[in-house]
Amino acid sequence: MRILQKETKKPRRQIRTGDLRKALACAVRAARMAGALMRRNQSVAKKINSRSRYDIKLELDVRCQKIIERILLRAFPGSGLLGEEGMAGVAESNLRWVVDPIDGTVNFTYGVPHACVSIALQERGERAADYSTIVGVVYDPFCGELWTAARGAPARLNGKIIHVSARKKLDVAIVAIGFSKDAASLRVNLPVFNALVPRVLKIRMTGSAALSLAYVAGGRFDAYLESGVRIWDIAAAGFILERAGGEFWRRPISGEHRYEMLANNGWLRRKVERVAREARMEGGF
Ligand code: IPD
Ligand code: CA
Numbered sequence: 001m002r003i004l005q006k007e008t009k010k011p012r013r014q015i016r017t018g019d020l021r022k023a024l025a026c027a028v029r030a031a032r033m034a035g036a037l038m039r040r041n042q043s044v045a046k047k048i049n050s051r052s053r054y055d056i057k058l059e060l061d062v063r064c065q066k067i068i069e070r071i072l073l074r075a076f077p078g079s080g081l082l083g084e085e086g087m088a089g090v091a092e093s094n095l096r097w098v099v100d101p102i103d104g105t106v107n108f109t110y111g112v113p114h115a116c117v118s119i120a121l122q123e124r125g126e127r128a129a130d131y132s133t134i135v136g137v138v139y140d141p142f143c144g145e146l147w148t149a150a151r152g153a154p155a156r157l158n159g160k161i162i163h164v165s166a167r168k169k170l171d172v173a174i175v176a177i178g179f180s181k182d183a184a185s186l187r188v189n190l191p192v193f194n195a196l197v198p199r200v201l202k203i204r205m206t207g208s209a210a211l212s213l214a215y216v217a218g219g220r221f222d223a224y225l226e227s228g229v230r231i232w233d234i235a236a237a238g239f240i241l242e243r244a245g246g247e248f249w250r251r252p253i254s255g256e257h258r259y260e261m262l263a264n265n266g267w268l269r270r271k272v273e274r275v276a277r278e279a280r281m282e283g284g285f
Pocket of ligand 2: 084100102103104209232233
């Protein structure tokens with residue numbers, strides 16, 4: 001079942017074209033402001049707010065989200081915001097921002113310059129739980145790369161239209177994989193990793209779900225799979241991928257806002273799925 005950007009039932013359209021343009025501009029401004037703070041702190045020791053076995057949360061995650069909240073909610077005072085660092089704005093609103101202030105926090109903490117800001121704007125559909133994404137912005141402050149898309153328009157990287165790759169075979173493909181943040185996800189997905197490695201040209205684990213998705217959108221990678229990602233990791237870049245002609249398959253799994261996803265250039269889904277299914281069966285999952 002797809003609920004993140006459900007397209008079977010036409011959602012009510014609440015936002016006008018002018019507001020859509022304004023929303024994109026605001027999301028870009030917010031992403032750039034948060035990104036500038038990330039860049040200023042790249043080589044500085046970071047204050048860790050909390051830590052678990054496979055994850056780190058920084059004070060800067062919270063500061064970046066506050067910057068983003070201020071810009072977005074001032075420009076759209078009636079909207080709501082669902083972020084990795086909490087909720088803000090009007091919860092019942094028909095418009096909600098979905099924000100990951102720093103995607104790739106562990107990279108960022110260790111000084112690896114591969115992390116980004118991810119901001120999506122979603123419109124509520126006929127049923128309260130259905131949202132469709134209408135704006136997506138992913139900003140990599142270290143490469144100066146801004147990935148954007150808005151409803152009805154093509155995906156762009158720094159203003160230039162982008163498209164997914166045309167590679168149809170696994171043996172020439174770069175496939176990214178993520179292991180989420182828990183031991184269960186590791187156990188289930190390690191057999192998939194092992195099975196994919198010899199079949200593809202290269203496997204990549206980037207540490208940023210949003211950038212892995214954006215890279216599929218831009219044709220750098222050909223597919224990306226992960227189980228256990230949260231909506232804020234994938235909402236913006238999944239939409240950018242769709243606007244770039246790619247396929248963003250996902251389904252909700254247990255846990256709040258959690259998804260299993262397989263993004264690809266439109267040619268590789270079945271092939272990756274077959275390898276994953278066989279590997280999980282052999283692994284007893
Ligand atoms: C994480 C990164 C990572 C992915 C995890 C995400 P965070 O987000 O995107 O690549 O494997 O599933 O939660 O914690 O860096 O914002
Ligand atoms: Ca994230």
